[in-house]
Amino acid sequence: MNQEAEEFRKITMKVLTMQLNSITIMDLVAYGGAALGIILAINQYAGGHVSLFGCLLIILLSADFFLPMRLLGSFFHIAMNGMAASDKIFRLLDLPENPIQEGQNFARLFDPVLQFAFSYTPDREILHGIDLSFGQGSFTAIVGESGCGKSTIAGVLMGRNRNYTGSLTIGGIELAEIQEENLMKNVTYIGRNSYLFKGTVRDNLLMAKPQATDEELWDVLK
Template identity: 60%
Template sequence: GVDQLETYFGAYLPQFFYAMLAPLTLFVYVCTINVTSAVILLICVPLIPVSIAAVQTWAKKLLSKYWDQYTALGDTFLENLQGLTTLKIYQADEYKNSQMNEESEKFRKITMKVLTMQLNSISIMDFVAYGGAALGLIVSVLQFRSGHIDMAGCLLIILLSADFFIPMRQLGSFFHIAMNGMAASDKIFHFLDMKESEKGNQEFPDNHNISFRNVQFAYEAQRPILKNINVECPMGSFTAIVGESGCGKSTFAGILTKKNENFGGSITIGGVRLSDISEKSLMENVTYISHQSYMFKGTIRDNLRMSDPDAADDKMWEVLRSVKLDGYIKEQGGLDMKLNEQASNLSGGQRQRLALARALMRDNSVYIFDEATSNIDVESEDDIMAEVHNLARTKTVILISHRLANVVKADNIYVFSDGYVAECGKHEALLEKNGIYASLWNTQCEMENI
């Protein structure tokens, strides 16, 4: 649909202006031969744009539905393709196949409606165009029989009758393609017209104490995720956020990195409101590492230099040693080792170590680890956590983890529960409270000792 915008601007609009001027020019010329014939032909010409306008109202609604269904079918197909392995494992491919067939049938029906609409509108425009030309022929013959024009004038009007309607007819032929582009453009322009949140212009402060005061956030108005939370992350501290799945831990990180906006309450960094800090400056000082850090197809060097384009090889080997990945990389060809898309030729643990190495290249002020050790082997988890603890000695580190053994050494631990901060304190103090944290700790200890 977007490609057809070129037809709209490159063919439809120029033809539109040509279709307006050509009949007027011919009208002036035919008037020199016979005014009656010229007036009748000119009166018939607007019937084509009138029919186009009548069809356009109907076509715009229909094509909007067409592109909605087209997008839905594409989304379903892509989702099924990406999740094909999972569907096979759970033997749910037959169900998804039937679902795909339903989407395909809906698309087939709406496509047939569009084709029917196009055929009907073309038929109407052809009827008007050929009918007008035929009327011009009849009038010119009658004018000749009445002696108002000679034979040469009669033949000239007959030949020009078709030319009165050809520009409008050509306009109609571009109309349906143009309407496809216009329907698609409505969605594009709607997206472009969406108001962006106000961008800050202040620099990231040197004194970067992070403070959340009565912060609320909801993806949907009826379902709040964070409810008046208060969190303090002093500069140079090691702060941990823990809690059961769905309690708002990752949402907290998303707000701090400006991925989640429109929150309530107050968030400041070094006394400066988060919204007043420019996104560029924030990204230059805050590094976010999740359990799904993306690795690009290319080499180890290419991926590491995303953090520091001018980094020397020595610096890259230094961070690889710190995450204990240097030995394996050397065996595989060094920094020029080829990586597949999403580093699929590395294990889960190796990918996370490489993601941490890339983060360490930045040497930023604040590091946020969001379940960075999730779903990896124990050895890799231990190596990554050792580096996190080492980093916490000189940097501000916020660790979000479901595994409490990783947060024992944190300066302060915040326990999230149902969107609230239920408890906070050091590991030993929280165990003494015998509350939510102690319950989670005991449960995890029992499970890991089995």
């Protein structure tokens, strides 16, 4: 994790250095051009080629003519961020869809039993020797320092992280044999980041259960 954090720091510093260099160059062009315009205006006024009014007008226009370049630079950085975000969106859209599984159904989540190991890549095991069980109606908290695998366990239980080895059963049914639609209806994952989509709070709540009554919505909000 320390190595990945150091790599992220280096990439971030490279981006900041590039932005600082571009801003510096634009400032030099903007203020240098304005200064050059002021010098030329004063020289022309001293030589009697322009009036005092003309000299002042050139000085004022020199500053206004070059300063919008800074605004152009800020738009450039915004465009670069937008392009990076669009690349991530297109990579997400290009991901293959999971085939519809003809698995088993279970009426409700009860007695999950986890005995598994997990790794994102074959050469590095993230979780090893996980052995957990949750009784029906129980309340269990998994605590630990950042990066110890709490969210990864939740992702495995949700069916998001499929690269696990071992056994993970819910109600005696292996996770791989449970229909994804049925799993989504019975297991809820609330991440550390919450989002409100376009529309009212009611519209957002109805995404989970379109047929929910007003009483059910108020119970959820409480």
